Amino acid sequence: MAGNSQPRNRRASGKKGAQVGSGGNRRRGLEGKGPTPPASARKGHVKNRIANAKARQQQGRPQRARRGGKGSTEMVVGRNPVFEALRDGVPATTLYVQQYIDNDERVRDALKLASDRGGIHLMEAPRPELDRLTGGLNHQGLVLQIPAYEYAHPDDLAAAAYDDGEEPLIVVLDGITDPRNLGAVVRSVSAFGGHGVVVPERRAAGMTAGAWKSSAGTAARTPVARATNLTRTLEAYKKAGLTVVGLAADGDTDIADVAALDGPLAIVIGSEGKGLSRLVGETCDVRVRIPMPGGAESLNAGVATGIVLYETSRKRTA
Structure with missing residues (x-):
């Protein structure tokens, strides 16, 4: 019928109800969103997670109060090891005691030590637990x-x-993996007035129950710091005015001949077998040796630390 024909492929206008449109979304979708933000600002990106973690670490922490992090909890098991740990003052949070345990002398002594010290929770638990x-x-x-x-x-x-108005005296351990050696070093540092011990974060002994026992309680007053990168830590010490002295069997100078022992000092001790690692050795200002006329090739790290600290203390008090 003339006048009522519809153009081909055109939607009829007689449809009931409102017509559903895009609300402008198609047009806005064609508009640009600006430059792509950096990876550190994109939610979910690995660099964004790293940036957020660093920000959380810095919040509320003054420049000189940065922490080296926490170690992991440890379980000491067995009647004799538990008794010895309590006797030697190893810090503890909880003593678990098996239900219906045979109450022998070691058990009674351990319970008494835990009760006398205070602050240690006593928990009774079934054997499966x-x-x-x-x-x-x-x-x-x-x-x-x-x-x-x-x-x-x-x-x-x-x-x-x-x-405190004192010349820093710090011992840095490179590759020491025996916790008992670490404890012995902490004990020597405490005995000779040192200000702490630095250990690497990886492939090195940490402050375990064995290290606490070897320290004979001195770990409670001598701080142990953990470094993510030992070479960078030594470089930072050098910028802070410390002389970095590395102890090595092939050192250039006898320890008694080093004049810098009476100033700010970081003493680096390597493992008995491998000595100082290459990068750490290259970072040292001077490499020294302990003269051993008896012909021994090396000394235990704890013993070597004690000798060097004694010589250092003698120079500082002379």
Whole structure:
């Protein structure tokens, strides 16, 4: 019929109800969104997560109060090890005692030590629960939980010494993997008035129950710091005015002939077998040796540290 024809492919206008449109979304979708933000600002990107983590670490922390992080909790298992840890003052949070345990002398002594010290929770638990906590180790009905050690930051050790008006004396351990050696070093540092010990974050001994025992309680007053990169830590010490002295069997100078021992000092001790690692050795200002006329090739790290610290103390008090 004339006048009523519709153009081909055109939607009829007699449809009931409102017509659904895009609301302008199609047009806005064609508009540009501006330059792509950097990866650190894009939510979910790995660089964004790293930036957020760094920001959280810096919040509320003054420049000289940076922490070196926490260690991991540890379980001491067995009647004799638990008793010895309590006797030697190893810090603990909880003593787990198996239900219906045979109450022998070691158990009674451990319970008394835990009660006398205070601050240690006494928990009774069935054997399956202790098996689960210890991963099936032979716990003999006694399990002692050691809290995570609060490591200092390496910068804090030198800063604290300077704040007290003292010349920093810090021992840095390179490749020491035996916790008993670490404890012995902490004990020597405490005995000779040092300001702390630095250990690498990886492939090195940490402050475990064994290290606490070897320190004979001195770990409670001598801070241990953990460094993510030992070479960078030594470089930072040099910028802070410390002389970095490395102890090596092939050192150029006898320890007694080093004049810098009476000033700000970082002493680096390597492992008995491998000595100082290459980069750490190259970072040292001077490499020294301990003369050994008896012909021994090397000394235990704890013993070597004690000798060097004695010589340092003698020079400082002369």
